[in-house]
Amino acid sequence: MSMKVSTRQVDGVTILDLSGRITLGEGSVVLRDAIRDQLAKGNKSVLLNLGDVSYIDSSGIGELVSSFTTVKNSGGELKLLNLTKKVHDLLQITKLYTVFDVKDDEASAVASFTK
């Protein structure tokens, strides 16, 4: 199953609802393009909702990291929302859990962005 992205705006924060698999090939490319599109529109506060991401491989982890650094280098912020246990465990193993700002409640996540 490929990855799908839908986009919402909440109080100046762009929420990307991701679903499916973020893996080498299509899933990673979809995420990269979505981030690029939002930055091109000037949307630099990005919240990735991973609640419906069923699977992620090392390529997908790498794409999350690249998304984080791309947004940060553009002067913005990227945070993660609703990690599944699998994604949570992978970020722990790879010591990336503390690199990302991880949230589990959408409202407080939106409020946490620098306005």
Place this chain on the structure above:
Amino acid sequence: MADSITSRASFTLDSTLDTVNRLELEAEQFAQRAGFSEDDIPNIAMAVREAAVNAVLHGNNYSTEKHVSASFETTSSDLVIKIADQGPGLDPDTIPDPLAPENILRGSGRGIFLIRAFMDEVHFRQTHPGTELTLIKHRTPAPAGN
């Protein structure tokens, strides 16, 4: 004494993403049949996926002239998976540590690390040309001290 083989399958496949997905699925099914736990099965499948990505992408560079060889073998004590490419060869000692502070924000380089995290043994063999990875997951915990 060699362990008796209870199940075996081998494949020669093209250097494509379909091969990656196929080997991941085979790993999942072998792990299920070998009786691994619901926690172990996706981890074994992910390790095989990462090994297959290495073979297809980093080893064979998607070449239509190069193939990926894979075998799955269940013995009384282990699940043994071998995945080989025909690429330039991979020296595991040259792979940067993805947990090092200077590498933590790199966009790639975590595949071998995850394979090692999820399998009990990982062996590299140079096949000139190419690299063969052997991934082993013990069906029962090894005795303490091993």
